Amino acid sequence: MSTILRRLPPSEATGLRTGARHSLAELYRPADLVVLGLGVMIGAGIFSIAGRQAATTAGPGVILSFMIAGIACLLACLCYAELSSTMPTSGSAYTFTYVIFGEVWAWIIGWALILELQLAAAVVARAWGEIAVGAVANFGVRVPASGIVQDLLVFVILVLLTGIVALGARIGLRALWIMVSAKLLAIGAVIVVGVMHIDVANYGEFYVPPKTLEAAPATILEIFYGESQAFGWFGIFAAASAIAFAYIGFDIVATSAEETVNARKAVPKGMIRSLVIATVIYIAVALVMVGLAPYTRISEDAPLASAFRAVGVDWMVHVIDVGAVLGLTTVILVLIVGQTRVLFSMARDGLIPRGLATVSRRYHTPSRVTLVIGLVAIVLAEFVPVLTMQELVVLGTLFAFAFVAAGVIVMRRRMPHLERGFRVPLSPLLPALSLLATLWLMVNLRVLTWAWFVLWMAFGLLVYLVYGRRHSLLARPNPPPRPVHGRHRR
Structure with a gap:
C-alpha cells in the first residue's frame, strides 16, 4: 500500500533537480492568461443558460444563482491560485495531488481530468x-436535413483546432486573442442593445414560490430531501449547480x-481576473435576458434569440449566432490545450506511456499527445451521444476542485516552508468553505451521472494497477534522467 501512496517531492514537481519540468517554452503573460480563461469560460452557454434556468428552475432568481455559482467557483479559484503559485507546473490538480496526497490519488485526479477535458472537447x-x-x-441558406453537414463541420473544426495546437502555442494564442476579442464585441452588443429594451416589470419578485414536481428524485440531494422541486430557494441553488458548468475552465489556466513568465505571480492573477470578468459578464447577460421577457415566456431552445425577436x-x-460560434471555437481550443498539458505531465511521470511526453523539436510543443487527443475527440464527437453526458464533465471537474481545496489545508501544515506566490486569505x-461549496454542487448532480462517474473511476483504477503503478518513475530505484530541454522563450 505504501508504494501507491508514495508522494512526488516538491522539488521534482517544479523540476529543480533535472529541469525536466521546464521542457515547455515560456510564452504566456498575465493578459494572455486572462484571454485563456475567458476563451474557455465564455462559450455559447452565455446566450442560453440564463434563460433556460430561469424558465425551468429558478425564475428571475436565476440572477442570484449566477452570483452563488460565481462565489463557489471563486473560492475554488483561490485554492487553485495558491497551489499553482507554489507548484507552477503543467499538471495542475494532478501534480498538486501527487505532491500532497500521493500517487494513487494523483492518478485518480488525473483520470478525472481526462474525463473532464476530453469529454468536454467532444x-x-x-x-x-x-x-x-x-x-x-x-x-x-438551405441546409440538408440529414446530419451529414453537421458531422462534417464537427470533423473539420476538431482537425483544424488540433492542428493549431500541435503546430505551436504561439499560433494558438494569436488565434485565441482574435476570436475572444470578436466574441466579447458580440456580447457587448447583446448587453448594450438589450439594456435599451428591458422592461423592469419582468423582474417581478426575484423569489418565485417553490413548485413540487411529480418526477421521481433525480439528484443525490433530492433523494435525501424526498421530493423534486423547482423555483423557490431550492430551485435557485439547483440552478447554481447547473450554472457552475459555465464557469468551469478557470482551472485550465493552471495547466x-x-x-508562463513569472508563473508564481502571473498564474494566480490570470485565474482570478478571468473568473471575475466572466462572472460579471454572465450576470450582465442574465439581467438582460430576464429583463427582456417574463421568465414564463422564455423559450428553452433559443432563449436570448427569442427574447430579442x-x-x-x-x-x-x-450577432448571437456569430458570438456563439466564436465562443464555442475558443472553448474547444483551450480544452485541447489543457488536456494536452495534463496528459503530457502524466506521461512524463511514467503513469501513461512516456512516448506521449515527447516535445517536438520543430514546433516545441507536445505534438504527439495533441494528435492523440484530437483523434479521440473526433471519435467521441462523431460516434458517441456526448451531448447527454455533459454533467460528467461537471462532476469530474468538481472532484478535482474538492482535492485542491483540501490540498491547500494539508500543504499549509505539511509543507509550510514552500515558497508561495499567492496565499488564500483566512x-x-x-x-474549507470551498470544499463544502464544491460538495454542495456535487450532490445537486443526477444519480445517473454519479453512477457513470463511479464506473469511469473504477476502470481508471484498474488501468493504474495494471500499468501506471509499475511504470511510474517513482517505482524505479534509479530512475533514468529526464531529458533537459531547458526553459527558453520564443
Missing part, C-alpha cells in the same frame, strides 16, 4: 456543429503555469 464540438448549422440556416430586434439573432476557513 461535447462542445458537437454543440458547435449544431449551432453552426443553425447560424447558417438563420442567414437564409499553462509551466509556460419578441421585442422586435430580429437582427440581433445573427485559511483554513476559505478552503
